[in-house]
Amino acid sequence: MKEVPHVRMLQPDTKGFRQAEQHIAFERDTPTSLNTLQASFGKQQPLQAVVFVDGYAVPKSTTYRNVYIGWAPRDSNHILQTQLEIDDSMQTNHPLLLLHLATQDQCRMNALVELTVPGNSRLQLLECHASGLNPSYFCRNTLKIQLQPHSQLHHVRLLHNSREGQYKLNTQVHQQSNSSYCLHEISLSGTWRSSRTHVHLEQPNAQCHLQALDVGQRQQCSYHQMTVHHKAPHCSSRQLHKGLYTGQARGIFEGQTVVNKQAVHTKAHQLSRSVLLSEHAQAYSQPQLQIETDEVQCGHGATVSQLDEKALFYLQSRGIERHRAQQMLTEAFTQEVLQTIKPVWLRIWLQQRMQNTINALT
Amino acid sequence: MLRITNLHVQRENKTILQGVDLHIPSGQVHVLMGPNGAGKSTLAGAIAAWPGHEITQGDICHQGQSIVSLPPQQRAQRGLFLAFQHPVEIPGVPLSMFLKESVNAVRQAQGRSRLDAVEFLEQARHHMNQLDMNETLLHRCVNDSFSGGEKKRTEILHMCLLQPNLAILDETDSGLDVDAIQALAQGINSLRDNARSMLIITHYHSLLKQVQPNCVHIMNRGRIVQSGDAKLAQQVQQEGFEPFQKAAL
Numbered sequence: 154m155k156e157v158p159h160v161r162m163l164q165p166d167t168k169g170f171r172q173a174e175q176h177i178a179f180e181r182d183t184p185t186s187l188n189t190l191q192a193s194f195g196k197q198q199p200l201q202a203v204v205f206v207d208g209y210a211v212p213k214s215t216t217y218r219n220v221y222i223g224w225a226p227r228d229s230n231h232i233l234q235t236q237l238e239i240d241d242s243m244q245t246n247h248p249l250l251l252l253h254l255a256t257q258d259q260c261r262m263n264a265l266v267e268l269t270v271p272g273n274s275r276l277q278l279l280e281c282h283a284s285g286l287n288p289s290y291f292c293r294n295t296l297k298i299q300l301q302p303h304s305q306l307h308h309v310r311l312l313h314n315s316r317e318g319q320y321k322l323n324t325q326v327h328q329q330s331n332s333s334y335c336l337h338e339i340s341l342s343g344t345w346r347s348s349r350t351h352v353h354l355e356q357p358n359a360q361c362h363l364q365a366l367d368v369g370q371r372q373q374c375s376y377h378q379m380t381v382h383h384k385a386p387h388c389s390s391r392q393l394h395k396g397l398y399t400g401q402a403r404g405i406f407e408g409q410t411v412v413n414k415q416a417v418h419t420k421a422h423q424l425s426r427s428v429l430l431s432e433h434a435q436a437y438s439q440p441q442l443q444i445e446t447d448e449v450q451c452g453h454g455a456t457v458s459q460l461d462e463k464a465l466f467y468l469q470s471r472g473i474e475r476h477r478a479q480q481m482l483t484e485a486f487t488q489e490v491l492q493t494i495k496p497v498w499l500r501i502w503l504q505q506r507m508q509n510t511i512n513a514l515t
Numbered sequence: 516m517l518r519i520t521n522l523h524v525q526r527e528n529k530t531i532l533q534g535v536d537l538h539i540p541s542g543q544v545h546v547l548m549g550p551n552g553a554g555k556s557t558l559a560g561a562i563a564a565w566p567g568h569e570i571t572q573g574d575i576c577h578q579g580q581s582i583v584s585l586p587p588q589q590r591a592q593r594g595l596f597l598a599f600q601h602p603v604e605i606p607g608v609p610l611s612m613f614l615k616e617s618v619n620a621v622r623q624a625q626g627r628s629r630l631d632a633v634e635f636l637e638q639a640r641h642h643m644n645q646l647d648m649n650e651t652l653l654h655r656c657v658n659d660s661f662s663g664g665e666k667k668r669t670e671i672l673h674m675c676l677l678q679p680n681l682a683i684l685d686e687t688d689s690g691l692d693v694d695a696i697q698a699l700a701q702g703i704n705s706l707r708d709n710a711r712s713m714l715i716i717t718h719y720h721s722l723l724k725q726v727q728p729n730c731v732h733i734m735n736r737g738r739i740v741q742s743g744d745a746k747l748a749q750q751v752q753q754e755g756f757e758p759f760q761k762a763a764l
Contacts, residue, residue: 302661459703462566467603471673472591472624480615485656486605492607 204252207260207290249276253292255284255318262292270332272301279499280310282320282343289317289344296324300332302356309494312340313506320346330356330385337494338365339503340375341510349378354388354416366392366490368507369402369434370514380409383416390420395490396427397483398434399514405437410451412444419446423453426461428486430479430514462488476515482509516541516682516712517562522573524554531557533737534573539681542709547716549734550673550756556600558713558734563597564590577681591617592624596679598670600686600716605657610669612677613657615638618676627678642675644665645705646698663690668694671702682706683714688722700725720752733759 253262270276282292286454300306312320319345326334340346352361363379381390410421427436438455460482468478487507494500517539524532530553539545549555561568562575564587574581582590605613617631618638630638643650646668658666667687674682684703688696703726705712715728723731723745731747732739733756740759741747751759 450719461603464605466565466587467599467616468613469587469607470565470591470597471613471677472588472621474588474620475586477616477620478588481608481613482605485605488607489604 159174170203179182186422198342204250204254205262205264206255207262213511239370240410247465248339249278251280252276253282253294255282255290255292258289260290262290262294264293265295265297267297267299269299270301270304270306273303273379274330275305277307277495278309280308281358282310282318284318288322289319291319291321293321294323296322298324298334299325300326300328300334300359302330302332304329305333306335307336307495309343310338310497311503312346313342318343318346320348321346322346324350326350326352326361326419328352328354328356328359328361331358332356333359336363337490338363338377339490339507340365340367341506343373343375344371345374347376347378350444351382352390353382353384354390355384357387359385360389364490364493365395366487367394367396367404367406368487368510369398369400369515371398371400372403373402375403375503376405376407378407378409380411381421383410383412383419383421386417387414390415390422392423393490394425394438395486396425396436396438396485397430397514398427401431401458403431403435403437406455408438408440408453410442410444410453412442412446412451414445414448417448419449419451421449421451426456426486427457428483429457429481430460432515466484480511483515484508487511493507516543516578517714518576519558519562520574520576522558522561522575523571523660524557525569526557526567532561535734535737535739537732537739539712539714541680541712542697542707543729544703544707544713544715544726546731547714547734548718548731548751548756550760553638553734554737555734556685557737557738559597559600559714559716562590562683563595574741586706588620589624591677591679592621594621594625594678594680596674596682598667598674598682598687600689602658602661602666604659606659606663608657609653610655610657611636611639611653611709613651614673617673621677638676639672642672644682644701645675646672646702647694653695664692664695667691668695668698670725671699674708675702678706680710681712681714683716685716686718687715688717688719693721696722697725715759720748723748735759 244483251266255262298306326336334352336350338348350363354361361381365377367377369375377394379392381392390410392408394404394408395407398404404427406425408423408425410423412419412421423440424436425440427438429436437456438457440453440455442451442453444451458477464482465478469475470483484507491500491503491507494503519535519537522532522535523530536559547555557568560663561570564585575583577593577595592685615635618635622626622629639653640650652665657745658669661669670687691699700722731743731745733741733747735756
């Protein structure tokens with residue numbers, strides 16, 4: 154671990170560092186935390202982690218045993234730039250946790266993280282944005298991902314635990330030949346959030362699968378943009394956006410698939426489904442295809458609806474109370490995104506979180 | 516058990532049932548037959564409180580109490596069961612979870628103890644064996660990509676688990692192969708006792724060979740036009756509904 158000028162780092166053995174440690178420990182050890190759950194599944198090995206507290210990097214955290222950070226600052230004008238270097242010492246079959254934690258009120262967190270997944274390797278990235286004590290804060294985060302040939306990345310992004318947060322998240326993914334990128338983006342919290350994901354399929358046979366589950370309540374506002382640029386032949390992409398809005402929440406989805414002239418034999422699919430649980434919730438969906446070549450298979454669709462009355466009646470007619478039937482159908486709606494998340498302990502943890510959120514919603 | 520008097524039901528402002536009278540005493544199995552569009556499924560829907568089935572006149576009494584103002588879940592909790600003609604597919608809800616929720620909701624409402632996971636599985640496996648069903652169905656989502664036969668068997672499984680005192684089977688035998696009809700008949704016969712009544716809506720005679728009904732009703736144009744014993748079903752099989760249509764006019 155080396156220190157680099159211009160990068161905001163917490164110094165060990167300072168008050169700030171100790172506070173950060175406490176918050177990380179809280180985030181790690183609460184009954185709902187990832188680590189506790191992972192341990193309950195018999196995985197004693199701690200998560201490998203990169204931790205940011207209030208936008209500062211925590212260089213040597215005692216609460217996570219394995220912390221990997223490589224530094225590559227360029228014009229670090231209060232922007233943290235971190236380049237994660239994946240090497241042989243990392244166990245790529247264990248998830249890498251990228252934890253952004255807010256502890257102070259009104260703080261602004263800026264981070265630019267670059268990640269390169271080397272050829273022929275496989276990695277799971279677990280990106281969490283959380284705050285233990287509900288401060289209001291602003292988080293601007295850019296994640297640049299390079300996938301080298303024959304590499305695989307499963308990226309799970311979680312926005313949870315932070316009621317008053319505001320997010321502006323940018324994700325740029327550049328994929329080389331035969332690489333595969335899978336994103337699960339689960340957004341549960343924050344008053345305002347904007348997420349833009351741009352995937353560039355630059356070489357043949359690359360594939361990506363983007364899935365977002367967006368839950369809005371109260372006056373939350375969320376904006377999701379997903380764009381896939383097909384730039385090479387024989388690539389495939391799937392986009393799935395699911396929105397669940399109640400109260401006066403608003404959700405906006407813009408999905409775009411761009412197929413360039415040289416991207417023949419492209420397969421692209423795009424679907425957005427939103428369910429409104431209250432009278433004043435709103436959802437806007439705009440799926441777009443921009444195709445500049447022939448010989449492609451592309452499809453898109455969008456629906457905005459309420460819970461299916463026929464299914465509700467079916468459940469009620471078997472003795473289940475309407476309120477519980479609504480919860481069951483709402484949970485079922487989220488399953489399409491959640492059920493493909495791996496490993497199992499993470500999926501179960503997320504399903505429990507989602508269940509709690511839905512019980513509070515309905 | 517069930518007494519329906521002068522029932523008029525509207526769907527989308529169109530009167531479908533025009534004065535149905537029906538009485539099913541405890542322990543009896545009645546059969547309802549009739550041409551397409553006669554109002555059989557509307558009657559079943561009205562008994563189960565399906566939204567959109569507006570009762571404009573008449574009454575439905577279950578165990579001596581009027582149930583027309585009760586929501587569907589309360590009717591189910593009283594022991595009323597409707598097997599759907601077209602069971603609804605619910606992706607994302609595992610069948611085991613749905614059945615367990617339903618059984619426990621009904622048991623709780625009836626003041627009985629809830630089943631834990633082990634007890635529930637034991638019961639489910641027992642009935643699935645009887646119905647010749649594959650246990651892996653429990654882990655799949657409710658009716659999602661089930662075959663026609665699997666859907667109908669699942670309805671019967673649910674009925675066996677809930678042990679209702681009044682079951683209405685809306686064309687449950689439609690689209691089933693010979694073996695499935697036999698399994699269905701076994702399921703029905705295993706539930707028959709002095710405290711349970713059933714109303715079987717069907718187009719076919721084959722089920723009635725294995726389930727002996729106490730009474731057969733013919734429905735046409737929103738009314739029950741003739742009632743009789745099992746021979747009536749045979750007559751329908753041979754002559755069709757033509758003679759009864761004239762009777763309705």
